[in-house]
Amino acid sequence: MKKAIVKTIEQSDKVGLYSICFDGNDLTEYEKFVRKFMDDATLNTDFQKVFRAINRIVANGALERYFRPEGRYGDHLAALSIDSRVLRLYCLRISDQILIVGNGGAKTTRTYEEDEELSGYVMDLQKFDALLEQELQKGKIKIEQNVITGIESASFEL
Secondary structure (H helix, E strand, O other): OOEEEEEEEEEOOOOEEEEEEEOOOOOOHHHHHHHHHOOOHHHHHHHHHHHHHHHHHHHHOOOHHHEEEOOOOOOOEEEEOOOOOOEEEEEEEOOOOEEEEEEEEEOOOOOHHHOHHHHHHHHHHHHHHHHHHHHHHHOOOEEEOOEEEOOOOOOEEO
16 A cells, blocks of 8 residues: 655646655655656657646646546546657646646557556556545545645545
């Protein structure tokens, strides 16, 4: 079992940007992604595209056109849609105003399911998505426009 908490990454008028921390780690999954690829010379162009896309989301919202659906029907899993065949950043696009950014990596296989690392990131986000949905149904957490109320004090067991 993994323990997960959620931290706010950025809050704008258009979107609340969040990420997950696992097992008491100080770095969010998004921060781990940034650190992993920030100085990677071979993927720097793709990383810059991801970074610009995140800035565009902060300015305009987590609009559907910025993402490519991934995962199963009915879950919120999406990959940030950039003109890259290699670098993937997986997210939970809850709405145009709420985005939970996960982790990602270089996709070297035909599908993410064939890559152990990427598949792990996806499965963690899918499990978290299901738990978040349960907490929303119970009313312990509420989504109010671009804010998830109660999320920062919640803990999730994956």
